[in-house]
Amino acid sequence: MAPSAITLHDPTSNSLQGSRAKILIPEPVSADGLALLSDFHIDQRQDLSVTELLALIPSYSALIIRSSTRVTSTLLAAASKLRVVARAGVGVDNVDVDAATKLGIIVVNSPSGNIVAAAEHTIALLMAVARNVAAGDRSLRAGGWERGKLVGCEVGGKVFGIVGLGKVGLKAGRMAVGLGMKVLALDPYASPEIAKTNSVTLVHDLPTLLRAADFLTIHTPLIASTMDLISTPEFSMMKPSAKVLNVARGGVYNEEALLEAIENGTIAGAGLDVFTSEPPLPGSAAEKLCQHPKVIVTPHLGASTVEAQENVSIDVCAQVRSILMGNLPTSAVNAPLILPEEYRKLQPFVRLVEKMGSLYTQHFSNKAGGGVGGKRFELVYEGELAGISTTRPLFAALVKGLISSISDTGGRDINIVNASLIAREKGLIINEASTRTSDNLTYASLVTLKVSNPESKHDQVISGYVSGNQIFISRLDRFSTSFIPEGVLCILHNHDEPGKIGLVGSILGRHGVNIRFMSVAALGSADALNKEVEHEDLNGGLAAEKVNEALMILGVDEIGGKAVEKELRAEKGIFDISIVRL
Numbered sequence: 001m002a003p004s005a006i007t008l009h010d011p012t013s014n015s016l017q018g019s020r021a022k023i024l025i026p027e028p029v030s031a032d033g034l035a036l037l038s039d040f041h042i043d044q045r046q047d048l049s050v051t052e053l054l055a056l057i058p059s060y061s062a063l064i065i066r067s068s069t070r071v072t073s074t075l076l077a078a079a080s081k082l083r084v085v086a087r088a089g090v091g092v093d094n095v096d097v098d099a100a101t102k103l104g105i106i107v108v109n110s111p112s113g114n115i116v117a118a119a120e121h122t123i124a125l126l127m128a129v130a131r132n133v134a135a136g137d138r139s140l141r142a143g144g145w146e147r148g149k150l151v152g153c154e155v156g157g158k159v160f161g162i163v164g165l166g167k168v169g170l171k172a173g174r175m176a177v178g179l180g181m182k183v184l185a186l187d188p189y190a191s192p193e194i195a196k197t198n199s200v201t202l203v204h205d206l207p208t209l210l211r212a213a214d215f216l217t218i219h220t221p222l223i224a225s226t227m228d229l230i231s232t233p234e235f236s237m238m239k240p241s242a243k244v245l246n247v248a249r250g251g252v253y254n255e256e257a258l259l260e261a262i263e264n265g266t267i268a269g270a271g272l273d274v275f276t277s278e279p280p281l282p283g284s285a286a287e288k289l290c291q292h293p294k295v296i297v298t299p300h301l302g303a304s305t306v307e308a309q310e311n312v313s314i315d316v317c318a319q320v321r322s323i324l325m326g327n328l329p330t331s332a333v334n335a336p337l338i339l340p341e342e343y344r345k346l347q348p349f350v351r352l353v354e355k356m357g358s359l360y361t362q363h364f365s366n367k368a369g370g371g372v373g374g375k376r377f378e379l380v381y382e383g384e385l386a387g388i389s390t391t392r393p394l395f396a397a398l399v400k401g402l403i404s405s406i407s408d409t410g411g412r413d414i415n416i417v418n419a420s421l422i423a424r425e426k427g428l429i430i431n432e433a434s435t436r437t438s439d440n441l442t443y444a445s446l447v448t449l450k451v452s453n454p455e456s457k458h459d460q461v462i463s464g465y466v467s468g469n470q471i472f473i474s475r476l477d478r479f480s481t482s483f484i485p486e487g488v489l490c491i492l493h494n495h496d497e498p499g500k501i502g503l504v505g506s507i508l509g510r511h512g513v514n515i516r517f518m519s520v521a522a523l524g525s526a527d528a529l530n531k532e533v534e535h536e537d538l539n540g541g542l543a544a545e546k547v548n549e550a551l552m553i554l555g556v557d558e559i560g561g562k563a564v565e566k567e568l569r570a571e572k573g574i575f576d577i578s579i580v581r582l
């Protein structure tokens with residue numbers, strides 16, 4: 001899911017652009033995508049041994065691979081800086097995705113960049129096995145002219161049986177329909193409507209498909225339920241004239257059983273692009289299949305077209321760039337899929353929620369009921385944002401924001417993948433709620449963070465909104481406000497009386513603190529009905545004096561040391577101060 005060019009600090013990572021993060025590419029990846037990574041340091045190192053890769057990996061922030069590199073838990077554990085494993089293709093069976101998830105490493109792929117290539121390769125193998133293309137080529141090169149021996153069969157009118165009517169399977173099926181074949185498919189998860197629209201007849205059991213197929217092709221992933229899907233009992237149900245194709249993964253046909261079925265005439269032949277071990281191990285059934293005259297083989301070329309390699313390279317390099325620059329990926333394998341339009345919509349809110357979390361921790365930490373661990377947070381989305389299908393990035397942004405100012409890593413290790421695990425570890429309980437139709441919304445969407453505070457009569461509340469691409473805080477505690485949550489903020493809770501702004505300004509001025517902006521926040525509308533309210537003291541209790549209150553928010557360049565804070569606190573009418581760095 002490749003994003004637009006908008007940048008943000010979001011829960012997937014922090015921006016590494018400035019530090020020229022290093023990207024390791026141990027397999028051939030098209031240069032078209034690499035051009036997108038010119039801000040980073042790229043190392044293309046092919047033919048690395050497992051040991052060499054293990055020794056190199058600790059200094060890299062991204063790893064871009066194809067199907068040959070095995071990304072094991074051992075490799076990932078050694079990859080202390082790694083943010084992303086990008087698979088320039090579809091299959092991630094060579095990546096230990098669970099280990100990556102536990103380590104907070106995002107795994108991305110290109111789910112659709114090579115579909116056409118794989119489907120076309122299936123058809124290439126179909127035609128090659130039907131018409132003895134490879135045998136004819138070999139024979140002629142060897143000086144032969146064996147026309148009588150190499151008579152093939154037409155595919156038109158024959159049954160093309162597909163197991164797995166996903167992206168590649170459906171595309172291959174449509175191509176087979178175009179060749180005049182009758183297409184049957186088995187896929188318990190396929191849409192009957194889509195099958196019907198594409199002239200594919202769904203069957204409901206494997207034996208029916210096996211008995212009918214003249215050519216059988218599998219397009220499932222290699223998972224427990226598809227490993228050895230077709231073995232001796234299944235081959236025995238097929239026509240002796242049938243041929244099988246595999247452009248999915250080695251292992252969906254049991255290779256020993258396939259060799260035996262071809263040798264003893266149970267089926268007529270095979271066209272294979274993929275093997276259980278690549279290249280096939282010496283002496284293995286796969287190697288014998290590669291030598292067999294009734295088998296046509298290619299060395300995992302399904303995705304190897306110029307066009308597909310351009311597509312997958314651009315797709316994953318854009319995601320690597322995005323992640324390293326602190327943005328979201330579009331095709332994370334170990335995180336929920338975010339549609340591009342949702343991604344665009346979410347970006348500023350991800351930044352907003354992270355800032356709200358960080359503001360919460362820093363602003364409320366010295367107040368009664370402050371602190372973060374063990375707290376129950378409620379994140380409420382109102383307006384358009386309530387309609388978004390995944391809020392996982394917002395959840396992760398909150399976790400990151402809440403603990404960024406109190407963790408060794410500054411929250412850099414928190415991302416969309418591991419946020420809920422980290423929240424659990426820290427004892428944070430975060431509930432999310434949505435209200436689609438909200439009255440009195442000035443902006444299209446509003447996000448509110450609420451924490452009930454048993455030690456005070458008021459909930460701790462922060463609300464924010466996005467205008468254009470800019471983020472704003474519209475409520476802090478009981479005060480309505482509007483400020484940009486960025487940089488160093490000096491937030492003062494004070495007696496709302498004439499002269500306070502001048503007083504604070506002169507103290508800051510005396511200490512050489514430059515004020516960038518200032519915003520005075522009034523009490524929220526409910527509290528404003530009664531302007532003469534009690535104010536909370538530092539311990540969350542109530543001070544006896546009844547006064548008007550205000551919140552003064554000053555954006556400053558920096559406040560070094562505690563002297564300014566101490567002097568401000570000593571002033572009568574200043575109830576509380578927090579210095580917040582966002």
Ligand SMILES: NC(=O)c1ccc[n+]([C@@H]2O[C@H](COP(=O)([O-])OP(=O)(O)OC[C@H]3O[C@@H](n4cnc5c(N)ncnc54)[C@H](O)[C@@H]3O)[C@@H](O)[C@H]2O)c1
Pocket residue numbers: 090091092111114115118163164165166167168169186187188189190219220221222225226247248249273274300301302303304
């Ligand atoms: N040889 C190559 O170079 C090459 C290129 C691209 C894809 N591939 C491989 O092709 C395979 C298919 O890729 P895709 O993009 O079409 O995947 P996909 O996820 O779009 O489709 C897989 C389909 O298999 C179905 N399925 C899963 N288990 C099944 C079962 N037990 N019985 C029947 N159907 C089942 C799913 O419902 C899904 O529709 C993958 O293994 C991929 O790695 C290989």
Ligand SMILES: O=C(O)[C@H](O)COP(=O)(O)O
Pocket residue numbers: 066067068088089090091092114300301302303304
């Ligand atoms: O899963 C895939 O995308 C294909 O098997 C292609 O693999 P490759 O990138 O190694 O060619």
